[in-house]
Amino acid sequence: MHLILDIAWTHIAGRGRQTFVAIVGVAVGVGFSIAMAALMQGGQDDFVRQLVDTMPHVEVSDEQRSARRQPAEAVFEVAAISGLRPRDDRRGIINPTAAQAWLEEWIPGRFAARLNAEGVIRYSGREVGAVVIGIDPEREASVSPIVEDFREGSFDALTAGGNNVVIGDTMASRLGAGLGDTITAVSSEGLTRNFKIVGLFHTGTTARDEGEAYVLAKNAQILSNRPNAINRISIKLDDPNAAPTIARRVEAELGYKAVAWQEANESILEALVVRNVIMYTVVAAIMLVAGFGIFNIISTITHEKARDIAIMKSLGFSEADMRRLFVLEGVAIGGAGSLFGWALGFSITYALSLVHFEIAATGQEMTRLPIAWSMLHYLIATASALGSAAIAGYLPARRAAHLNPVDIIRGAT
């Protein structure tokens, strides 16, 4: 192998400029692939992180995936039911205390129960449609992402006495209300109740900032005339990836729909997979172009070195040796290009990580491009480059290996 390496080296070193161009081609391909992967992966990670941080990992609601079976359907294989008038159940998770006690026993994380009630918030003649969310402030603080988004006040202020409410700053500005003002909440049952604003939050999500109002659970229950009821349980897990398993178990035990964050965002996650496929297809295309450069130089070398191939064969080198020689030359160019590509890719990625920009919508936050530093990107780009180089080297190598030495020697003499 050492001998093959030596001969390969003399060939590629003998065509310095062409080799350099081929190496630069691979390096640019590898470098930009690494930078692109870092940027794309960074964007994806950032997106998923925000998704995981802002959403409950598992959300249990008072819904069921399929309509409740009639008792007759459970007993008989075939049952025909007609003229059915289903009872108008009051919505809510039945026996919430037992359900919460059961979750408390084994859930690897935290959870908070809520009562979400549709309603309208009024202030000085203005109205905004809102979800009035009844919470336990202490538990809610352990699962809600809003905790870190308070502009003024906090969930704790809800327990300070009286009827207090925390609303989004966008809702407050639409109502023209501020901290300390008293607003009126009207439920879908037509009940009204006054609340004093004790906190303002800004999450950056318009639906939340404009449409959510947090009150104590008991106040929401009174407002919606559903004493002791809850209709949501939000679970935050220590390991977000365990969400599907936990959701299945909760749903099986409680009988209510439990949705893991992956299920809730299935289409988005699928879109990310498609995006990755597109990205790696582009990487492969870049490497293919780089491969043409390698193919070109190896083809030229095999053409120029036809006589040397004949000599080596006459000395006792086999076709496999010839193939190995020229594939090695291709891989050597690919390897050298990959090394320079690593440096280039690192530099571009580093430069991208330094880019600051201002979010135009708010003009308040300075942020950077999300970058993922992963060795995997370097390895994938290198594997693509080496694979492409090996194929680019193999095609002319196979032709060279099949050259008939007698034809070449006769031609030379």
Add this chain to the structure above:
Amino acid sequence: MTSLIETTDLTRILHETVPVTLVRDVTLNIGEREFVAVTGPSGSGKSSLLYLLGLLDRPTAGTIKVRGRDAEPMSEQERAATRLANIGFVFQFHFLLPEFTARENVEIPMRKFARLSRAEMRERATTLLSSLGLEDHLHKRPDQLSGGQRQRVAVARALANDPPLILADEPTGSLDSRSSEQVFAILEALVNQHGKTVVAVTHDLDMAARMHRRIHLVDGRISEEEGANPEF
């Protein structure tokens, strides 16, 4: 005398638009320590016969045995290995690898054969080149050597793995008379002093006359043979 190469009804036909018969029904037996000249007019099949004997080409019909082993069923790899261990080629043009020095060129077959350590290979290459009067040219590349010197490096390379058989295709054809004489003397010494078998294609009838055995080809057939070993 042991047979080194044995051919039976060896035929090589080039299947082109019009089939061309290069070698026809050649039956030969070449033993150890023979110094064989293959002569004949241009196009008579001398070089083609040499390439067949050296397993560089495959016959259309007939058999070749190298040291009693039939070459026909050998794979391409086995044929290459047989060449590496048993046959050294010297061509009309030196055919040295231009990027390597004289000594490195001689080392290449040894490195491929991988029977010696690198130090031993270096020493053997130096000894071979020195014995051919090239001790001052070990580190020169082919383009820094004269035609005669290059051909002597090619002879040293052919001897690198100590093969019993040297096949030379007009080894003096491109040399001046002085260099030709030097190269011929080396080939002669290989047979007489080192016990090698040399089969050389040549146009030079005077040179052929000084060899032990002469095979004359016309139109691919042996038309005349002198000095054949009676043991065969």
